[in-house]
Amino acid sequence: MTVVIKDVLESKCYSKPELCSILEISDFEFTSLLTKNTLHMEEFQLAQRAEHVFQEATRVMNFKSVCENSSGDKIHELGRLMNESHESCRDLYDCSHPDLDELVRISLEAGAKGSRLTGAGWGGCCVSLVMENQVDEFLNAVKRNFYGKKALSQTIDVETVMFLSKPSGGAVIYIVDNYAV
Numbered sequence: 001m002t003v004v005i006k007d008v009l010e011s012k013c014y015s016k017p018e019l020c021s022i023l024e025i026s027d028f029e030f031t032s033l034l035t036k037n038t039l040h041m042e043e044f045q046l047a048q049r050a051e052h053v054f055q056e057a058t059r060v061m062n063f064k065s066v067c068e069n070s071s072g073d074k075i076h077e078l079g080r081l082m083n084e085s086h087e088s089c090r091d092l093y094d095c096s097h098p099d100l101d102e103l104v105r106i107s108l109e110a111g112a113k114g115s116r117l118t119g120a121g122w123g124g125c126c127v128s129l130v131m132e133n134q135v136d137e138f139l140n141a142v143k144r145n146f147y148g149k150k151a152l153s154q155t156i157d158v159e160t161v162m163f164l165s166k167p168s169g170g171a172v173i174y175i176v177d178n179y180a181v
Helices: 002-008 016-023 027-033 046-069 074-091 098-109 132-148
Strands: 114-118 125-129
Touching (some): 016 027, 074 098, 074 114, 098 125, 098 132
16 A cells, blocks of 8 residues: 555645645635544645555554464564554654654653554543562553653642453444444
8 A cells, every 4th residue: 555655646746736736625615524623734745644644554454363363472463563663653643742752752661662652642541551460560660761750740640541441342333232332
């Protein structure tokens, strides 16, 4: 798919007038397609965004495959995929934030096998893959090196923003008597 992107889209930024011309729509029509957080934008990095989307889809499928089929070092491979995902979100999709990049870096330095932003991006949260026997050490290091240095521990209860979860199945649909639940 990356080859198709390079054949179809230029790596340069596209201007709003350029895109209106390519799509054969008015400025008003184009603006109506934008989300609230992109209304101010005058340039659009389509090739980079498309590259991220297709690579991320491949990473998701690879992650699933490693979980289901791999007999090798699953943790190392899953961590690598998570790290690649964060780098792509940061560099190609531009949906990270310097503080979030720092949190991911500190998480990796604290022993996470992989760490990436999660949620809607543009700030927010990260999820880290940590070995069960290293959780306490990891949490203490992140509290000290991220929250402690930013004095955030003075304004928020760190215990409410850092929490553990174990891997589990994703969303499912149950059909009961012809009704989706």
